[in-house]
Amino acid sequence: MPDAPRVGVVTFPGSLDDRDAMRAVATMGGEAVSLWHAEPDLRDVDAVVLPGGFSYGDYLRCGAIAARAPIMGSVIAFAGRGGPVLGICNGFQILCEAGLLPGALIRNRSLRFVCREVWLRVESSGTVVTRGLVPGEVLQVPVKHGEGQWVATDEQLARVEDDGLVAFRYSSSDGILDDEHNPNGATNHVAGIRNPAGNVVGLMPHPEHAVDPDVGPTGGQPLLASLLEAALAGAPA
């Protein structure tokens, strides 16, 4: 049995789901390593998770300040070397602000915070969180955000769709895309985006809140299992 992969979870001031991400990593068999925004050292981790929350209060654009935190230089370099990086909710916003993923996240179309369990349709199996999953599969995972509506310029959108960079879309439980199942009005129902190499993924829903059946759905299990596998392999899928 190989050693458990080391997964770093970054805590920014205002991170909220950092402990949850660490617990989920441990539940799935990984070794969770706490990383601190002000320290560039990634402590030899095999993968990095940027967790949910309101980093620095999100008083500027969401994720904008965190994207410039001391640790982010190391995260960007790690991603450049092909290291697995997962951004969840605020972490997704940070990855977009850091230029690692295309598009931006703006206020939900309802203008209200939304917390509910949604269905995600897997769009791409070539990412560090979708190894072994088949496009079209659906997973139940909660969302909870006020600014989760993914938008992009026409040019970006064309590239994202043409290159197959959509990782997940919001759908019904049988994989149908419609307005009713799009919790924030995201363009093309986009819930998560990957980079071309597939080692950087950001998504608004919270897989770390979907591993323990006592407190939520379980659609996050295969995503985190895939991340641990990718971390162990030391290279993206």
Place this chain on the structure above:
Amino acid sequence: MSDPPLHRRLGLQDDEYERIVATLGRTPNHTELAMYSVMWSEHCSYKSSKVHLRTLPTEGPAVLVGPGQDAGVVDLGDGVAAVFKMESHSHPSAIEPYQGAATGVGGIVRDIVSMGARPVALMDPLMFGPLDEERNRWLFGGVVAGIGGYGNCIGVPTVGGELRFADAHTANPTVNVLCLGFADVDRLVTAGSGSPGPGSLMLLYGASTGRDGIGGVSVLASATLEEGSDDSRPSVQIGDPFAEKLLIEASLAMVEAGLLEGLQDLGGAGLTCALSESAARAGLGAQVDLDAVPRREDGMEPFEVLISESQERMLAIVDPAHLDEVRAVCDRWGLPSAVVAELVEGGGLMVRAGGSIVAEVPARSLADDGPEYERPAEAPPGDDVEDPTFLPFEKDLADAFVTVLTSPNVASNRWAFEQYDRFVQGNTVAGPGQDAAVVRVPGSLKGVALSTDGKGRYGRLDPYLGAVHAVAEAARNVSVSGARPLAITNCLNFGNPERPVVMWQFAETIRGMRDACLAFGTPVTGGNVSFYNESGDSAIDPTPVIGMLGLLEDHRLRVPSAFPAGGLSVYLVGDTFPELGGSEFAEVVLGIVAGAPPAVELTAEVALQGFLVAAAGETLLSSAHDCGDGGLAVTLAECAIGSGHGFAVTLASDLPTHVALFSESAARAVVSVDPTGEDRLVQLAGDHGVPLLRLGETGGPRAVVDGHLDLTVAELTDAWEGAFPRLLGERA
């Protein structure tokens, strides 16, 4: 025309002023007067309520800390303590709903932190005027957004609460917030836990101090709101949840490292309260250096610094040997900190600013020696309106059913609770929409069940019974989930205590709460009194909101509210009496709020609680749901809506059909059970002396009450779920 004297403008009575003069042996200066005016306000001193609150039961085997500290503490076993408290932020919310509600959340969370506990859950009982008025929709939307905006941003899940609507809340919405925290018993920071002595330092950390919230407790919370209350807006504090999150983490890091001798939050009455209470608790005085307080604006007067209610601040009592370590924690979390005072022998609070002494008063006289009143109480004349139970009813029963089901007091609260993060921290076993929320104790199988309940309508008709019902319903909600009720906190929402009728309502409420708490063995661990909820001639109904805490030894044994499958047997537990007085049916179908609220037989409630907990412990129950608003009809509907499984039942009652369906008799619940468990259930009910009536079975897509109602579960779901969106104009 000359202005009234300063003390009156600050809200102090003439005799209170005389007491201050006698205490000091001289005339107080303006700064001192300002300090007394906030500490001796109704909000801080409980001067009208103390004599009554003292009669409540406050001790029990599970109670570690009772009333008088920042929050109550209950022993959960295995070295874990539950810390919980409820507070109101109604007055600020009436003026600025978003910030009023947000800072209410911030305040109660700091109360929990100041006991050394991590806040793990929030609940929000809210009351507004009818939503067909635009201003009420604005208040409702703003308060819900404010609770979400703050709670979601500090990483504390909002797991429940309730929404109620009544005309009396149009002028005065009621915004209560409950917070639960967990702590290691041996790390609790209580009045007796540290040992601050002379030389200990008082470190103010967190946000800087500004002019916001000057006199919040005396201007807003201790007087009625009148026309033109927009002028009060500068007294509403502005919240910064990001700073609060940092404050939580920094404070708990200090507690975890054992660095503190005491910890106090800054809330109502600001620094004056924190300094005087900390010093008085230590039996000492303090030398205060006001110039050291970090400010966010220039030119603040000493009195402004002393009574400012700027949010997100805490005061740590620190041995000088630990000061550097404590300040290092503040630095790590980016929080400014400053030593603002030192504890000294004697009981005097001496405040220096700009090189001179600006105030010198006994700390105890501010914190503990506030006035106390036994205000006159007088019952109002009774009214002779006919009890709705006995009025003829000739309308269509199915229409009436849907009307009750879509009443905002009954309908799904999803519109509100979807704006709250219920997942963060990963311990929410049962969230909003269940009878009781259940929060897992991290690292254990234990779960804490929480419910908040209070019905102003019952309180209006009979304040004694209103209070008994509030405690009984909260206990029932906890026990249907399988948890044993342990203790309560409360928020008591009333009108102007200077009116004898209000004081009578208050006294009756306390009497009812006392009787119910004694019968259930659930002591009162603390709470909050919110008076002056009236404007002009409109006062809110007497509304005690009870927060009941219960313990589930194994959270996996929690019983859900809804029917989990078809083919189960459905039973009504408890007797139904002809009781439509004060019911939801009487209000929304008959248009009458009159009669007597249902009687409460306390021994029947105790038997029901014991039966439910025992049955849950034996895993006999597939579901259990309290019978409350809307009676049996609504209970059955909610059991079906929650899962999509329908039912077919027979009423088997001598009562008129509408009475059997909508009576709100107490001590009842609807349970479903696998047929293999029925014999045991009947036996257990017999053992507990609980009446049990077999109603029918679950299953199929329809909700059928034999010969009376036949609707699809889908229709009911659409009616119940769609009520708020329709009321708010978001869905046709």
